[in-house]
Amino acid sequence: MLTSRTTPESRRAPEEIRRHHLGALLRHLHLSGPLSRAKLAERMGLNRSTILALTAELTAAGLVREERPRETGRAGRPSLVVRPEPDRWYVLAFDVAVDRVVAARVALGGAILDRREAVRPRAGVDLETVVGVLAGFGRELRRAADPQARCVGTAASYCGMIRPGDGMVRYGPDLGWVDQAFGAELGRQLGLGLPVPVGNEAHLGALAEQQRGAGTGFQNLIYLHGDVGVGGGIIVGGGLLGGDGGYGCEVGHMVINPYDGRPCLCGSRGCLEAEVGERALLDTAGRPADLIGHDAVREVVTAAENGEPAAREAVARIGDWLGIGVANLINLFNPGVVIFGGMLRDVYRGSAAQVRARIATNVLPVSRERVQLRTAALGYDATLVGAAELGFADLLADPLAVAAR
Amino acid sequence: MLTSRTTPESRRAPEEIRRHHLGALLRHLHLSGPLSRAKLAERMGLNRSTILALTAELTAAGLVREERPRETGRAGRPSLVVRPEPDRWYVLAFDVAVDRVVAARVALGGAILDRREAVRPRAGVDLETVVGVLAGFGRELRRAADPQARCVGTAASYCGMIRPGDGMVRYGPDLGWVDQAFGAELGRQLGLGLPVPVGNEAHLGALAEQQRGAGTGFQNLIYLHGDVGVGGGIIVGGGLLGGDGGYGCEVGHMVINPYDGRPCLCGSRGCLEAEVGERALLDTAGRPADLIGHDAVREVVTAAENGEPAAREAVARIGDWLGIGVANLINLFNPGVVIFGGMLRDVYRGSAAQVRARIATNVLPVSRERVQLRTAALGYDATLVGAAELGFADLLADPLAVAAR
Numbered sequence: 001m002l003t004s005r006t007t008p009e010s011r012r013a014p015e016e017i018r019r020h021h022l023g024a025l026l027r028h029l030h031l032s033g034p035l036s037r038a039k040l041a042e043r044m045g046l047n048r049s050t051i052l053a054l055t056a057e058l059t060a061a062g063l064v065r066e067e068r069p070r071e072t073g074r075a076g077r078p079s080l081v082v083r084p085e086p087d088r089w090y091v092l093a094f095d096v097a098v099d100r101v102v103a104a105r106v107a108l109g110g111a112i113l114d115r116r117e118a119v120r121p122r123a124g125v126d127l128e129t130v131v132g133v134l135a136g137f138g139r140e141l142r143r144a145a146d147p148q149a150r151c152v153g154t155a156a157s158y159c160g161m162i163r164p165g166d167g168m169v170r171y172g173p174d175l176g177w178v179d180q181a182f183g184a185e186l187g188r189q190l191g192l193g194l195p196v197p198v199g200n201e202a203h204l205g206a207l208a209e210q211q212r213g214a215g216t217g218f219q220n221l222i223y224l225h226g227d228v229g230v231g232g233g234i235i236v237g238g239g240l241l242g243g244d245g246g247y248g249c250e251v252g253h254m255v256i257n258p259y260d261g262r263p264c265l266c267g268s269r270g271c272l273e274a275e276v277g278e279r280a281l282l283d284t285a286g287r288p289a290d291l292i293g294h295d296a297v298r299e300v301v302t303a304a305e306n307g308e309p310a311a312r313e314a315v316a317r318i319g320d321w322l323g324i325g326v327a328n329l330i331n332l333f334n335p336g337v338v339i340f341g342g343m344l345r346d347v348y349r350g351s352a353a354q355v356r357a358r359i360a361t362n363v364l365p366v367s368r369e370r371v372q373l374r375t376a377a378l379g380y381d382a383t384l385v386g387a388a389e390l391g392f393a394d395l396l397a398d399p400l401a402v403a404a405r
Numbered sequence: 406m407l408t409s410r411t412t413p414e415s416r417r418a419p420e421e422i423r424r425h426h427l428g429a430l431l432r433h434l435h436l437s438g439p440l441s442r443a444k445l446a447e448r449m450g451l452n453r454s455t456i457l458a459l460t461a462e463l464t465a466a467g468l469v470r471e472e473r474p475r476e477t478g479r480a481g482r483p484s485l486v487v488r489p490e491p492d493r494w495y496v497l498a499f500d501v502a503v504d505r506v507v508a509a510r511v512a513l514g515g516a517i518l519d520r521r522e523a524v525r526p527r528a529g530v531d532l533e534t535v536v537g538v539l540a541g542f543g544r545e546l547r548r549a550a551d552p553q554a555r556c557v558g559t560a561a562s563y564c565g566m567i568r569p570g571d572g573m574v575r576y577g578p579d580l581g582w583v584d585q586a587f588g589a590e591l592g593r594q595l596g597l598g599l600p601v602p603v604g605n606e607a608h609l610g611a612l613a614e615q616q617r618g619a620g621t622g623f624q625n626l627i628y629l630h631g632d633v634g635v636g637g638g639i640i641v642g643g644g645l646l647g648g649d650g651g652y653g654c655e656v657g658h659m660v661i662n663p664y665d666g667r668p669c670l671c672g673s674r675g676c677l678e679a680e681v682g683e684r685a686l687l688d689t690a691g692r693p694a695d696l697i698g699h700d701a702v703r704e705v706v707t708a709a710e711n712g713e714p715a716a717r718e719a720v721a722r723i724g725d726w727l728g729i730g731v732a733n734l735i736n737l738f739n740p741g742v743v744i745f746g747g748m749l750r751d752v753y754r755g756s757a758a759q760v761r762a763r764i765a766t767n768v769l770p771v772s773r774e775r776v777q778l779r780t781a782a783l784g785y786d787a788t789l790v791g792a793a794e795l796g797f798a799d800l801l802a803d804p805l806a807v808a809a810r
Binding site: 161170171219220232234236237239241242243244245246247248249250251253254255256257258259260266267268271324327328331332333334335336361362363364365366367369370371 | 566575576624625637639641642644646647648649650651652653654655656658659660661662663664665671672673676729732733736737738739740741766767768769770771772774775776
């Protein structure tokens with residue numbers, strides 16, 4: 001109601017409208033799976049003859065086909081459904097996470113067809129090593145694919161701050177990277193002649209959960225991704241919050257305990273990630289300093305469920321800090337849903353009572369009327385799935401041009 | 406880059422395009438003042454013959470006129486400029502702030518032509534009283550206006566949480582209002598047959614500063630409005646952050662001192678507004694508990710500048726908390742500018758060093774590369790100006806229809 005911007009106006013050329021419709025139709029199939037022409041007409045607000053024409057063009061390009069749906073159990077001849085061609089078009093998606101690097105071949109339609117994964121040492125690893133491993137995985141995945149299948153895009157998720165547009169890692173505290181040309185270098189070594197757009201892992205996790213996971217249908221969504229630290233992906237009015245440089249959503253460095261807080265990797269003190277990150281939980285539970293990783297976090301949460309006092313105390317305390325952070329975000333964003341991803345899935349599982357108590361205390365009643373709390377439906381693959389969606393962006397923007405490339 | 410939403414697509418009818426262009430042209434003049442046809446063509450990306458036709462329609466409706474610009478000092482005949490007709494069209498804008506109620510007649514073009522103002526007691530005042538005073542001011546302002554001038558809209562700013570669409574005050578902690586039909590009741594008593602849309606004061610302040618103040622040209626902007634508490638208006642990607650219910654931007658209830666913090670009016674503890682609000686400053690400076698208001702705040706800031714130890718200590722301490730809050734917001738929103746409004750103009754004036762120190766410590770380097778800190782250019786009238794803009798929304802959406810009403 002209050003926004004009143006002026007946007008420059010120009011009539012769209014028919015060709016541009018057709019391209020847009022083709023992309024939108026393919027996106028519906030890509031995200032929803034097979035749909036009848038009638039359903040497509042309804043969802044897109046177009047008449048059936050337009051859908052027929054668009055489908056014919058996509059079929060001719062080999063991007064979709066029409067087929068009988070699976071047995072419905074109902075009498076009568078079932079109407080045909082349009083489905084994307086998963087065997088002919090794929091993307092290569094990469095994920096540089098805190099504890100692993102992953103590469104996957106992902107089909108049009110979203111299925112993960114094949115994947116390669118390696119454990120990543122926590123200590124500093126240089127750009128060359130990471131890119132070498134990922135590019136090797138990429139070559140293996142391509143060799144294992146049907147020779148007829150075409151790679152139409154590549155993209156990567158990275159656990160750090162990324163410059164939009166060129167995949168430059170501006171700040172990757174965990175690997176110690178500053179201003180490393182990750183996307184460009186990976187693209188060069190893959191040698192496919194395709195750019196490798198890169199996104200922050202929590203941003204991509206948020207988009208993946210919104211498109212295919214626990215956030216479907218929400219226009220205002222907060223995704224929290226826990227590992228060593230806490231990343232955030234925040235969707236505002238349907239679009240990812242970027243800010244002026246694309247570096248927004250840094251929920252992990254929201255200071256909530258400025259004077260008594262734990263030191264943070266960023267140099268500050270009492271950041272959300274310092275209070276609820278992996279190390280905070282493990283230290284508070286009295287676990288040895290060399291114990292790290294998701295399994296260690298899960299062990300503490302399970303021990304708490306089984307009544308171990310130190311673990312119970314740790315989970316409750318970390319849950320309280322998590323609740324403070326989440327309550328702040330609900331007051332700021334009035335979201336429809338907050339999704340806990342990465343190791344925060346486990347922490348939230350063990351501390352939902354503390355989180356809810358903080359929301360009840362700290363969030364204004366009007367703002368918490370309808371908010372839901374959920375765990376990530378895509379699990380640890382949310383970031384990888386988000387990278388795959390980024391890889392499909394060009395195809396879905398202009399299907400015929402990309403298919404004809 | 407990462408957003409990939411599907412928007413339903415439909416060709417705009419020529420009539421709709423024309424209406425949009427008329428509104429956009431009038432908005433340019435309303436916000437920028439007189440412009441030549443050449444300048445309008447350039448700004449709107451339209452050719453001169455289209456501008457000529459649009460201007461002719463608006464002239465015929467009495468909304469604009471063409472005239473010679475003021476003496477430019479350059480030789481030759483100056484080209485005509487198009488200007489809005491300020492004497493014929495106005496809105497009534499209202500502002501229910503913490504310490505005053507204001508009504509103003511605001512001309513097309515944005516000039517405040519006339520105003521009425523009353524000091525408001527801090528203690529609870531009921532809906533009937535507030536609406537009675539404002540409606541009375543509204544009648545006075547109309548009587549004082551040229552009988553030929555037309556009121557084309559009304560709108561109000563309110564220091565609380567407002568339901569978009571019907572001007573219902575969901576939560577007004579300061580006046581003790583919960584679910585009060587403020588907009589509807591003010592509309593009824595004004596008797597103009599016009600709805601009275603209502604906006605939260607900080608939301609409207611943010612929009613006003615973006616359109617006419619310190620935030621012009623910024624697409625990502627944070628406006629902080631201080632009085633008893635701290636309100637926020639946050640513009641993300643050019644649009645006001647609303648969230649699912651329109652209740653987002655509650656920066657004042659971001660908890661930054663959960664265990665040792667001052668109690669907050671909301672029932673929580675250590676909220677930003679509890680740490681940096683008027684009472685925190687006055688208490689820390691050792692001022693008596695019955696001293697309140699902007700003048701008292703200004704006195705402390707001035708005393709600090711003059712070296713009074715208690716005042717210096719108070720301003721520095723409140724500035725540190727303010728810096729923590731601002732740093733958190735910069736990490737979250739990666740804005741181009743942060744604007745201090747209301748009494749925070751004075752607090753920031755006295756504590757810019759503390760605020761900047763916190764930003765240097767707490768904000769990730771990448772996120773603070775380009776952010777600017779400014780004080781509100783519209784001063785205490787930012788909220789009133791925002792209400793006026795809200796009042797002009799209908800006219801600027803469809804100028805000919807509203808002018809012909």
